[in-house]
Amino acid sequence: MKIEEVKSTTRQQRIASHSHIKGLGLNEEGLADRSSSGLVGQDAAREAGGIVVELIKSKKMAGRAILLAGPPGTGKTAIALAIAQELGPRVPFCPMVGSEVYSSEVKKTEILMENFRRSIGLRIKETKEVWEGEVTEISPQEQEDQYGGSGKTVTSVIIGLKTAKGTKQLRLDPTIFESIQKEKVSIGDIIYIEASSGNVKRVGRSDAYATEFDLEAEEYVPIPKGDVHKKKEIIQDVTLHDLDMANAKPQGGKDFLSMMGQIMKPKKTEITEKLRAEINKVVNRYIDQGIAELVPGVLFIDEVHMLDIECFTYLNRALESPLSPIVILATNRGITTIRGTEIQAPHGIPQDLLDRLLIIRTMPYSLAEIVEIIAIRASAEGLSMEEEALAHFGYIGSQTTLRYVMQLLTPSRIIAETNGRDKICQGDVEEAGKLFFHGKQSAQILREQADQYIS
Structure with missing residues (x-):
């Protein structure tokens, strides 16, 4: 009889791009520690995030929106996820990307409304x-x-x-x-x-x-x-979207025709405004009677410049609703055209919506901060490296982008293991850099070898 030892039956989690983020890393006074909870630097943005968390917890932020603006790779998504971590698991957090609204099946405003209602919890x-x-x-x-x-x-x-x-x-x-x-x-x-x-x-x-x-x-x-x-x-704990879906799809009978009707239904259907209004009435009645408590969550829209003028107009109205979550927008664009128009505006957002936003700015990281972030990321991924390799990673990050240097970590580990070493050395990092190009290198090669490419 063969008996094998099993180390663990728990499912191993995949390491995602923000697995190391555990919170905003603020002390009791609400000031940012230099490096805490997986976040490094961005003190002003993190402290502003802490004030936002307090406003949400004290229920004084309904219908307001925040814009995280800054260059690519400066931790906008990380700060939004850190706010969600600080609020705890019972507060709904719904992340989406601006381009998600462009669907062939459902209207843009319907997708926005769905995500709005996913972000509003009801504690019954x-x-x-x-x-x-x-x-x-x-x-x-x-x-x-x-x-x-x-x-x-x-x-x-x-x-x-x-x-x-x-x-x-x-x-x-x-x-x-x-x-x-x-x-x-x-x-x-x-x-x-x-x-x-x-x-x-x-x-x-x-x-x-x-x-x-x-x-x-x-x-x-x-x-x-x-x-x-x-x-x-x-x-x-339920969300308003859960209530919408439960009422939009009542269970049919067990006869053949109703079963076929369920199979033949399209995958995605729009929920009528009338049904939502009825659900809102019931929810408001429950809140008045003290049976239920409204838990406004967070809707995070990344790459908000991808939304068009129709979506922005809809956001203006949706933010004024009494059943509105806290909306956090993020963009890395400067002065750019608003989609669906020829108007140039800051961050590609119309002026009337921009007036409603509290804007939090994120700044580029310094060399020391990049080195610190890489060290945190390496420990999250279970990598060990020599000091020279860490310093070289930091140098590459300051010359290119933080995202690129993060992506070089695992290839460098594989090269080190192929060479029979447990620790990543500087040579492994240099070899990985030769194998994988970053955006600036690729653009330079295209300029130099323009005659060899179809344009």
Whole structure:
């Protein structure tokens, strides 16, 4: 028999371009540390991002937009992702690129609206009446089939539930018995039954049975402390887009025609304005009653200069809606033409929208900062290198771009491993630089060898 040791069954995450970003890296006073949470430099932009986070958390930023403007490779996307990290996992963050709006299936404004509603969360608090405890008995009550069949039908089921305070016997409907069978509930399991809907949820196995079998792969939970019959608060997080989709696609019947209708439907359909208005009414009613709480998230639109005048006009109106998320725009363009017009404007954004924006500027990195960023990135990718190699990486980054030098890290490691070394040395970096050109080199070669290319 062959037995092999498995190191880990957890899925290995891919290293993405911003995997090292963990937050804005600000201290308690809101000032930026030189290097913290994966971010280096850009002190003013990070501190401005910290103020934005505070405004969002205090719910005083609805319907406002921010523009991150700066040269390519100065950390605009990194700062937007850091803001999302600071807000936490419960605040919706929806990233998109300006060119995503150009679809052959759906209108531009529909895609913008979809992403707007993906960025607005709704925290629904429900107080449900439940019966909870450890199952001590499951006794189905049967009777002869009234239609003259040979089998028996279940008329009701008696369930015994035990908590630390006491035990109770419940007589339940036969439909609840079906739910119990689906959940594979057995004696010794901890379950709860919702009084209003009759839904049965199996929580786990009682920890009193933890030592019964050595190889029983179960999640053991302690026996509930309170009464068997209690009120329990359940919190659900959904986005407005989830509500739109749930109401736009009601489940059809089980007949052949409705099944064919679902198959033949196009992949993407537009949600009507009327349906959204109805959902907004219900949401507002829930908020007024205190059942739900609105969680305005963040919509991040990268390469915002790719949007056209129609999209910009739509953004103007959408930002004034009471159900509006915080919109963070990013661009690396200077004075450029607004798409769909012949008008020149800063960042390719119309003047009336530009007036609504708080603009955060990102600055080019210094040589020392580039070296520090490369060191952080190398540790995120699990690379080790000599000091000379790190210094050479920094020099290349100052002459070219930060993106190019980041992309040279892994090829340099592969060259070092091919040469039988664990650490990257300066020679490996130089060899990788000869194999892979950067934008400026490529442009220079095109100029020098223009006669050999088709133009």
